[in-house]
Structure formats: structure tokens, C-alpha cells
Amino acid sequence: MAEPTQERRTDYGPPHYEKFLPPIIKKNYGKWKYHEILKPGVMVHVSETGDKLYTVRASSGRLISVDKIRMYCDLADKYCDGYLRFTSRHNVEFLTDKQENIDPLIKDLQEMGHPVGGIGNAISSMVHTQGWIHCHSAATDASGIVKAVMDDLIEYFEEMKLPGKLRIALACCLNMCGAVHCSDIAILGIHRRPPKIDHEKLHKMCEIPNVTASCPTAAIRPATVDGKQSVEIIEEQCMFCANCYTVCPSLPLNDPLNDGVSIWVGGKVSNARHEPMFSKLAIPYLPNNPPRGPETVEAVRGLVELWAKNAKKYERMGEWIERIGWPRFFKMAGIEFQKEHIDDFKHAGLTYKRSTHLTY
Amino acid sequence: MSDALPKTPKLDELEKGKWPSFVTEIKMAAKKSPMCRDLLGQLEQSYEEKIGYWKHGGIVGVMGYGGGVIGRYSDLPEKYPNISHFHTMRINQPAGWFYNTDALRKICDIWEEHGSGITNMHGSTGDIILLGTTTDELEPTFSELQKIDFDIGGSGSDVRTPSCCCGMARCEWSCYDTMKACYDLTQAYQDEIHRPAFPYKFKFKFSGCPNDCVASMARADMSIIGIWRDDIQVDRAAVTEYAKNGMDIKADVVDNCPARCMDWDGKEIHIDNQFCRRCMHCINVMPKALAPGKDRGAAILLGSKAPIIEGALLSSVLIPFYKMEPPYEELKDLLERIWDLWCEEGKNRERVGEFIQRVGMGNFLEAIELEPVPEMIAHPRENPYVFYEEYFEEDEGEEEESES
């Protein structure tokens, strides 16, 4: 029960970050001069003051129990005066000014089952979504595929043997909580059948004008079914985006027989060299095959290794494909080019080849 | 009811291999949490039947707030009664995701007592995700969080929890203080985070340099990316050092410059800064020798989003350079003009980027009182269908320019 002694507070926002900064960071805030990668997963930042800050980066696993967080805390207390941070890609980072702490810390992390790496020309941890662990609209699981893919690619996380950076991400439906649409390799959960309309419940749970307005291709129309207000769907116009389902739970698209994943390549967000790019469709459909999704694991490894073998130094997946051309990419990757690869939504014409810059 | 873990032969396969296993984590929490035992059971069933078993809730939350709690119910409550309710709480992370162990341990204690004991560190938007509790535990959890100064983040049609890179705390490239800006705007817009009043979500992301470690280009309605206006700083001795240590400066640095604005004569590097695109490549490769200039600030871009509904967008330039110093008055004024317009005219579930596409960037700029500049476009229009608004009228033999 709520304690009556405590006054209820709202709108105070997050704690101020300064209280969580290690003293060496407070002292050198804004004064960092350069950094170097010392070995996989370890870098040093050197300040104008001459101070040195060492960072050890490990995969956190993203879904972690409170006991695991406590174990991280024990390590931070032991080696880093009680401070630690996380990164935008779900890595955990331990920061220390004591160089002698690096190797014992790495040893402890590895014993805990947390690989150290993800810095420099390597694969960093995968950004991903909730999947079947928590989401109502997931067309595939998330954590399971990520685990299987990263188990397989672990060498590229723990070592720095790639031509450039490689970012892999997974979103379990087109809502893309994980915003995978600008990744070197994106795994995207997809539906392939239109919603199954629950006419019994729809009129009670959903506002029909909202439902019809939610469809980007105007495939949903109001209809009376068995005397009840409901909707009908022009199935040929449905592109399985599931926006209607977000607005109305009586229009589920989940379908164990037809749901699966698609694989996208060549996106980036960094402005380094080439401007940011969207990922493009490489493989239109692979089946959901839990627990380890061998088809997906194999496809991703194939793409990583093809790029690693053929790209020039620093060249990201998208930069490499742009240089060699998409026909050569499909040929080298052994992916059959299909109708699904050709865009037919807005501005599709801009994606057609509008020149004779062809390779044979 | 037994405390034993359910049989999960499929999930057990995901405890093998070197990558950290989420199954092991859930099992760890399941020693104390009946919720996690049922979660394992339902997840195993999903793995067998290749389908999820969750229902989306839309009402639960804490008193007074309209965001930060995601309602979730099991579709199989008789079979898995302990996850009949399994709501998520989004907790606003500290800027830059820095913690001390004291604060983290307190969060762990609260979540062990009031929830499932499993978390995401962190969610895609940046919040601490506390994964799974019942409706009755939402207020008590919030009450405990109040005592340790952690507040709830955003969800729904509101300002989503802003996030930033570690900026000046641990990066020499940060062109403005990302953590300070992120904290300032988060505090300034508490009402907009907690009380959804927009057509749809609005995300901020603060990156210190064009490497954009928080992916603001792709995932923020407003992307605030650090940049500099003057010349790249060059430490000539350090360049020589790189060359001496075997770096092929022509191949690795000069030939990768997208503006072709640099040269290496075997002794010195020459940069024609007026053509430099601030892409960061040369600086990334030679961090000891090259650095962003001294006249630093940020480029403000607007409109990126994932595909739903009208297709994915990247952010595009709104202000090519802004000094980005507290209290960020001009930026806040501009932001509030954008919100006013979008709230007034935006459709349900229409992100600001889609809104701009619908009304046209030119009209949008006019409405928010911002002058068009060529930095906003990749190239001028290619079609001649121009909505001319200025023309001459014949007036008693004399031509006079008029504005409509």
C-alpha cells in the first residue's frame, strides 16, 4: 500500500547526469584530445590534461535480470570506483583510469559470459525489439534470432578483422521500434496475409472511421456483416503493414504459417564518406524457424562474409554495393532477383535504373 | 503451484553459444519470480507454435500521466496466470546512460519487489525498460522510483524520452554538450513527455558529431547533430607520425574524402576547407592528427521515422548551423512553433516528417516563419509545376508587382 507520509511527485524528470559521472570524467569534461583503440573492446581517451580514461566494452545482452545488473555493479565497484554506462547499442561499458584493471576486468566479464568487443572495424551488438517476449504485433521473435545470429558471428564482435563497421539490427514488425531501416544488415519480421477480421468484436473495440483511415493504400472500407457494423478489406491492396491492427485489435495479421523475416542491406546513419542511406531489400522471405532460425543465421553470415571478402577498407555494406552495382551484388550473393525486390509504393520510379551505367 | 521451471526444450537451445543468453537471464529471474516462470512457459509455446500470445492494453498507467506504461496482457491467462498482466514501464534514463552502482542497485531492488525482475538496458528509444508487472504494482513502483529521483518516460502521442550520445563526457569530437542539451530539453518538456497532446510521437536525439552514434538521422523527429563551421584542426607532427607508422594516407584518408577536398604530397596534408562536407572520415581515421574546428555548434534536422504509415524518412536540414548554447531559446521557440502548427493541422498518427511531405516543405517553412536556404535541399525541384504566388497585374497601363 502507498505510504501516506510521502508526498506524490510528478514531472521531476531523470536524475541529473553529473551525479553519475566518474571523477576523471568530471575533471576532463570537454577536454578530451584523442582516443585510440588498444585492442578489441578496449579504448583509451587521452585528455589535454594528460589524464587517460580506459573503456572496456562488452555485450550486455539487452534483456537482463536484476541479478545480472547487480553483477555488473560488483564489477564496477571492484574496478571502476562504482561507475558504469551503457551504449546506444545495448553494450555495457566499464570506465577506469587504472590501466592495470583492464585485463582482470575482461577476464571477469568473460567468465560471466559477456564477450568483450564491438569497437572499431567490428560488429557491435544488435539493436533489436521485444518479439514474442512482450509484443502483441510481432511477426517473429527478436531475442532468439539475435542470440543465434550473434553466436554465429561472435568472432566479428570479439576481433577487428572486418573492412569497416557493420551494424546489424532486427525489428519484429514494420513498426520498427528498433528502427532498422538504416542498418548495414536488417532483419525485419513480416506478415504475408491480410488481417483476419473479427466481426463479432470489431464494432465494440474499434472506431470504424479510424480503422479505414489507418490504411495507407485505402484497402479498408466500412461494411455491414451479419447485421453488425464492421469493415471489409480489398485483399489485393493489402501490403501487410499492420497499421490497422495497431489501431484496432480485431484485425490480427499474425499467421504462424506465413509470417517470417525479410533481410535488408546497405543502410547507414553515419555521415562518414557517403551520406546516410536506407537499407534495401535483399531477401524477401525466410521462414520463422525457432529456436535458432538456421536459414536466417546462414543468410546473414553469407552477407557478412561476402562483404568482408570484397569491400575496400572502410567501405560500409551500402558503399560497397553502390560501387559494384546491384546486379553484381545479387549474382555474388546468389540471391534470386524477384518481383518483390522492385518498389511499387510512393516514388518507386526513383528506384528504377535510369541510365546505361550497366556492368556485364 | 510449483516453483519448478517449466520444461523448455526449445528455449534451452538458446542457452548454448557464446553470446549472452536472454533465456538464462529469464531463468535467473524465475528463481524468485513466478511471472518469469510463466513467461518461460508462454514463450516456449510461442516457439512451438510460431506465434506470439500478447494482447495490447491501452489504458493502464500511473495517475496523472498518459505515457510511460505499456499495457500488456497474456492471451492465455488461464494457462499462465502469473503473466495475465505483464505491463512494461519506461523509466527515463540519465543522459548518456551513465550510472553509479548505488542508483542501479536501488532500481534492481524496486523491480525485484514490484515486478518481474527482468529489464532491458535499454529500450530502443533509450529508456530503462522494466519488463512485466501487474496493474496493482504500477503506482507502488512509481512511488518507490520517486524516492530515488527516477521519473517515468514517454509513450503514445507525446514527446518520447530524449536520448543523447556521451558527448563531451568521453569524446573529443563532440561539437556541443549533448548531455547538457538533452537534460535541459527533457526537463523543459516534462509536461509534453507525460501528457500526450500531439497527433503522434515526437522524438529528439542529440549526437555530438556527424558520426551520429545515437542514429538521430534515422530515428528522431528532431535530429540535433554537432558540427563545426571553421577549418579542421591539423596537428602536422601527428600526421607525419601516422605516415611514419605505416598509414597509407592517400588510400585510407584522401581517396575516401567525398568532397575530394584534400591532398597528401607525401609530407603534408592540405585541406580546402571551403569544400569540406564535415563527413568525419579523415578525422575518424586520424584522431590524433585531425579534429573538428573550433567554431562548433549543431545542425538541426527534422522529420525522420520508420515506415509506418507513409514510408520511412530520413531527417532533412532545417537549420544548417546553430550555436547550441543554453538556454537554447531560439531552438525552443522554433520547436514550439512547429508543435503548434503540427498539433493544429496534423492528422492522427501523422509524424511531423509526414506532415511536411503532405503540406510541402515551402508551406511548412512559411508557417513556422523560417526562411528557405539552399542547405535544406539535395537539389532544387526538377518539375515545372510551381505554385507561383507572385505575379504582375495590369493596372492602368502601368505594371506593378503585387504579392498575393
Added chain:
Amino acid sequence: MAKTVDEIADAMYKLVKDAFGIKKLKPMDLTKAMMELYEGEVDKKTCKAAIKQLIDSGKCVYTYFGGSYVEIPHKEGSANE
């Protein structure tokens, strides 16, 4: 005569109550309706305060169905006992 926050909150509550089960209203719908109903007598700030009052008092709650709405508290369709 400028309307008070209480008056606006009452008028908004009536709108939300009358629309219950027929149409979900967003905070902006309520604000726009008030600006039209009491033209010149109410501003956005008062509307915002009125919505906050409705929510803080528990008379209304925020809901989310692909967008955020203000509704009368009720048991949701997907909720389990």
C-alpha cells in the same frame, strides 16, 4: 468574459462523456472544440490546465489505441481479470 479552468474542465468532461463508446477524442479535439464553443473566451493554456485537472482528479484517463485519447475510466477490452 474569460472562462475559468473549472468551467472548461466541466465542458470538456461533458464532451468526453457524451462521446463515450461513439468516438474517442484526442486532447487536441477537446481544445479545438472549446475554442469554437467559447470563441474569444478561452485560450490553449486554459484548455491544457483543464485536461490536466480532469486527469489528475481521476474523472478522465489517457488511453492509447494507435494514438493517445482522453476517455472516461473503463475496463479495457483486452484486460484479463
